[in-house]
Amino acid sequence: xxxxxxxxxxxxxxxxxxxxxxxxxxxxxxxxxxxxxxxxxxxxxxxxxxxxxxxxxxxxxxxxxxxxxxxxxxxxxxxxxxxxxxxxxxxxxxxxxxxxxxxxxxxxxxxxxxxxxxxxxxxxxxxxxxxxxxxxxxxxxxxxxxxxxxxxxxxxxxxxxxxxxxxxxxxxxxxxxxxxxxxxxxxxxxxxxxxxxxxxxxxxxxxxxxxxxxxxxxxxxxxxxxxxxxxxxxxxxxxxxxxxxxxxxxxxxxxxxxxxxxxxxxxxxxxxxxxxxxxxxxxxxxxxxxxxxxxxxxxxxxxxxxxxxxxxxxxxxxxxxxxxxxxxxxxxxxxxxxxxxxxxxxxxxxxxxxxxxxxxxxxxxxxxxxxxxxxxxxxxxxxxxxxxxxxxxxxxxxxxxxxxxxxxxxxxxxxxxxxxxxxxxxxxxxxxxxxxxxxxxxxxxxxxxxxxxxxxxxxxxxxxxxxxxxxxxxxxxxxxxxxxxxxxxxxxxxxxxxxxxxxxxx
Amino acid sequence: xxxxxxxxxxxxxxxxxxxxxxxxxxxxxxxxxxxxxxxxxxxxxxxxxxxxxxxxxxxxxxxxxxxxxxxxxxxxxxxxxxxxxxxxxxxxxxxxxxxxxxxxxxxxxxxxxxxxxxxxxxxxxxxxxxxxxxxxxxxxxxxxxxxxxxxxxxxxxxxxxxxxxxxxxxxxxxxxxxxxxxxxxxxxxxxxxxxxxxxxxxxxxxxxxxxxxxxxxxxxxxxxxxxxxxxxxxxxxxxxxxxxxxxxxxxxxxxxxxxxxxxxxxxxxxxxxxxxxxxxxxxxxxxxxxxxxxxxxxxxxxxxxxxxxxxxxxxxxxxxxxxxxxxxxxxxxxxxxxxxxxxxxxxxxxxxxxxxxxxxxxxxxxxxxx
Numbered sequence: 001x002x003x004x005x006x007x008x009x010x011x012x013x014x015x016x017x018x019x020x021x022x023x024x025x026x027x028x029x030x031x032x033x034x035x036x037x038x039x040x041x042x043x044x045x046x047x048x049x050x051x052x053x054x055x056x057x058x059x060x061x062x063x064x065x066x067x068x069x070x071x072x073x074x075x076x077x078x079x080x081x082x083x084x085x086x087x088x089x090x091x092x093x094x095x096x097x098x099x100x101x102x103x104x105x106x107x108x109x110x111x112x113x114x115x116x117x118x119x120x121x122x123x124x125x126x127x128x129x130x131x132x133x134x135x136x137x138x139x140x141x142x143x144x145x146x147x148x149x150x151x152x153x154x155x156x157x158x159x160x161x162x163x164x165x166x167x168x169x170x171x172x173x174x175x176x177x178x179x180x181x182x183x184x185x186x187x188x189x190x191x192x193x194x195x196x197x198x199x200x201x202x203x204x205x206x207x208x209x210x211x212x213x214x215x216x217x218x219x220x221x222x223x224x225x226x227x228x229x230x231x232x233x234x235x236x237x238x239x240x241x242x243x244x245x246x247x248x249x250x251x252x253x254x255x256x257x258x259x260x261x262x263x264x265x266x267x268x269x270x271x272x273x274x275x276x277x278x279x280x281x282x283x284x285x286x287x288x289x290x291x292x293x294x295x296x297x298x299x300x301x302x303x304x305x306x307x308x309x310x311x312x313x314x315x316x317x318x319x320x321x322x323x324x325x326x327x328x329x330x331x332x333x334x335x336x337x338x339x340x341x342x343x344x345x346x347x348x349x350x351x352x353x354x355x356x357x358x359x360x361x362x363x364x365x366x367x368x369x370x371x372x373x374x375x376x377x378x379x380x381x382x383x384x385x386x387x388x389x390x391x392x393x394x395x396x397x398x399x400x401x402x403x404x405x406x407x408x409x410x411x412x413x414x415x416x417x418x419x420x421x422x423x424x425x426x427x428x429x430x431x432x433x434x435x436x437x438x439x440x441x442x443x444x445x446x447x448x449x450x451x452x453x454x455x456x457x458x459x460x461x462x463x464x465x466x467x468x469x470x471x472x473x474x475x476x477x478x479x480x481x482x483x484x485x486x487x488x489x490x491x492x493x494x495x496x497x498x499x500x501x502x503x504x505x506x
Numbered sequence: 507x508x509x510x511x512x513x514x515x516x517x518x519x520x521x522x523x524x525x526x527x528x529x530x531x532x533x534x535x536x537x538x539x540x541x542x543x544x545x546x547x548x549x550x551x552x553x554x555x556x557x558x559x560x561x562x563x564x565x566x567x568x569x570x571x572x573x574x575x576x577x578x579x580x581x582x583x584x585x586x587x588x589x590x591x592x593x594x595x596x597x598x599x600x601x602x603x604x605x606x607x608x609x610x611x612x613x614x615x616x617x618x619x620x621x622x623x624x625x626x627x628x629x630x631x632x633x634x635x636x637x638x639x640x641x642x643x644x645x646x647x648x649x650x651x652x653x654x655x656x657x658x659x660x661x662x663x664x665x666x667x668x669x670x671x672x673x674x675x676x677x678x679x680x681x682x683x684x685x686x687x688x689x690x691x692x693x694x695x696x697x698x699x700x701x702x703x704x705x706x707x708x709x710x711x712x713x714x715x716x717x718x719x720x721x722x723x724x725x726x727x728x729x730x731x732x733x734x735x736x737x738x739x740x741x742x743x744x745x746x747x748x749x750x751x752x753x754x755x756x757x758x759x760x761x762x763x764x765x766x767x768x769x770x771x772x773x774x775x776x777x778x779x780x781x782x783x784x785x786x787x788x789x790x791x792x793x794x795x796x797x798x799x800x801x802x803x804x805x806x807x808x809x810x811x812x813x814x815x816x817x818x819x820x821x822x823x824x825x826x827x828x829x830x831x832x833x834x835x836x837x838x839x840x841x842x843x844x845x846x847x848x849x850x851x852x853x854x855x856x857x858x859x860x861x862x863x864x865x866x867x868x869x870x871x872x873x874x875x876x
Binding site: 197201492 | 632633662663692694772773835836837838840841846847848850851852853854855856858859865866867868869870
């Protein structure tokens with residue numbers, strides 16, 4: 001007899017439907033699994049057999065063949081165990097086959113018949129919903145995450161033995177509640193108030209946050225660039241539910257999730273020895289890269305000059321399009337990668353105080369080339385971070401540093417204004433505006449346009465440079481709550497741009 | 507373009523001998539100034555080499571193909587003038603060891619003009635500050651515009667900046683190399699080298715294809731000092747090759763000028779020392795022209811040196827400009843003036859649009875020379 005059950009497998013950060021068919025024939029006892037299974041999937045035979053027997057169910061001593069379709073997709077991991085067991089139950093008549101149609105089933109089995117959790121529960125639930133399955137059966141530990149997805153009923157089963165009852169209708173699991181939001185860990189979230197001074201750098205972060213602009217911080221080691229970068233997620237508006245779901249799904253698949261809804265924006269800071277595929281994703285079983293793990297959050301690259309050329313070049317596509325395309329044989333996977341980039345580097349290769357520096361032009365030019373001109377081209381803001389001011393004497397009045405909350409409030413308002421303005425064209429933030437959009441939305445008053453156009457003849461701005469300046473100017477005006485962009489906004493934006501000599505190959 | 511070879515056979519042979527012996531000369535001289543060696547007569551020079559070197563030298567001299575050498579020069583478009591000919595710059599004759607032959611890559615008429623008109627030599631460190639670069643460039647530009655030949659060595663840093671300024675200001679640009687005129691050294695400046703060869707002239711005492719040696723740099727410096735009516739050191743640390751050029755200029759009784767640098771900066775210690783020891787203070791092209799022609803006697807590069815092209819500035823802009831001149835960043839300027847960073851940045855943008863400051867490095871600014 002033949003029975004089939006639907007299950008889902010993770011590909012990239014999404015799930016893809018796999019149909020598990022089991023056929024039972026008379027003949028010498030055998031259990032074969034086909035459909036390009038990997039070692040873990042082949043070992044499912046042992047797990048399924050023991051789990052069924054230890055659950056008081058029957059394991060037919062016949063010729064069993066299982067197929068995991070589509071047959072040309074490689075199958076890996078233990079998440080097919082439960083589906084195999086259920087299909088077997090169906091094929092052997094222990095449960096009715098037509099009951100199986102509306103269910104999708106995922107889970108790993110232990111020899112004793114218990115169920116073990118699988119990775120990527122949200123992705124599985126989303127896949128099940130898309131494919132039209134009304135009910136998803138998963139191990140108990142995966143319920144919280146999977147239940148975040150509406151439109152599909154999530155049923156948590158602790159033991160294989162109860163499956164039969166569930167499918168026959170004689171047993172119901174407890175009502176499941178969607179996973180609680182992970183509390184934002186307010187106590188130790190980094191706050192801008194911790195940073196003394198650095199008013200200019202804090203402002204640069206505020207502008208970056210408000211408009212979604214990428215930022216480069218320049219300064220000697222130890223001045224606090226990392227400390228500042230870590231506080232950027234704290235001034236970004238909290239993610240919308242859909243965004244939080246995306247982030248949760250990505251981290252659930254990667255195994256870095258906590259089992260509930262991720263409500264904070266991620267902060268990723270890979271070491272500069274990372275490879276290109278570590279940074280943007282890929283590899284034999286395509287895994288998410290750091291930029292995907294930073295999706296909707298911040299990707300911090302410290303010591304930008306120390307990253308390999310390959311890694312930096314690989315970032316160009318996702319920084320421009322917000323996604324990473326990975327080819328895998330004939331298929332191509334898309335990983336989301338809409339992250340804000342914050343990079344840090346030194347003023348020059350010797351990394352010493354400018355007065356003690358004796359780098360020649362050639363040293364600086366070589367250093368500039370390591371920073372990857374096309375990458376710098378996509379960074380709208382640069383600021384210098386100098387040494388921290390000396391601690392104030394205890395007796396004097398304490399310096400009043402702003403809390404992240406106050407900054408975040410301004411950022412949120414600026415984002416609101418942008419969202420309303422850009423709603424028609426479908427954009428979400430100033431940094432993503434195209435050239436024509438930038439020119440339209442940052443329509444300068446008469447004074448402003450004269451300023452820009454006559455950008456000094458020694459280093460005239462290229463068209464691209466002008467558009468970048470307009471985008472930043474638009475954000476500056478938004479932060480100030482103004483509808484029109486003024487000359488002063490443009491002048492500020494000019495001071496923020498990276499010297500074009502560094503972005504054009506020398 | 508074919509080269510114009512105007513040289514007697516003896517000089518041509520001697521010059522090629524030096525070129526051929528270049529590596530051995532290195533062994534003899536180390537880093538000291540090659541005084542004396544290049545002044546030796548041919549036979550004495552050969553003896554000084556001693557041993558196998560002498561043998562090789564004699565063989566070279568015996569088999570030197572004069573016609574072949576001339577053909578090669580003409581074919582390569584390289585001009586050559588020896589000491590005894592009319593086209594040889596008289597200023598070089600003041601050296602006690604002038605080059606036997608001066609080779610050049612240039613348009614022939616252009617070369618004659620460049621060597622005839624008044625000249626100023628501009629040298630300095632290869633790792634200059636943004637200020638030094640600005641001043642060197644400004645000097646090059648304004649002097650070339652005033653009809654003065656700007657002489658320098660194509661080195662990184664000050665030399666290159668002076669050359670670039672001169673190319674911007676006119677055609678009065680002349681580079682003296684420490685290697686054959688067909689070898690752009692350093693490689694990084696080959697683009698500049700080509701422009702100078704086309705607009706001005708590239709000269710050397712070494713025949714084509716001879717690579718630079720340690721000794722050929724100080725040797726080249728004596729030629730630069732001799733060609734210029736004044737030698738200006740824009741910025742130099744202690745020690746520095748450009749200071750050697752200044753010493754040669756003194757030996758020739760030429761005026762030496764220097765640009766004041768920050769007293770706390772090591773890279774200006776040498777040029778500042780020259781000033782202490784009596785060098786002419788050079789604030790801009792006008793000071794150079796005053797030395798060359800006499801005070802106020804030239805149809806000059808306009809007006810007083812750049813210092814206050816920023817004549818009547820809004821006080822806030824002036825404060826920020828002063829901050830930039832002092833090398834401060836946005837944070838420091840904000841702290842010193844009490845302005846908010848946003849206002850400091852707006853002022854920086856405005857000053858940049860006015861041409862008073864320019865970007866230097868990834869994120870910093872420097873004052874420009876107007």
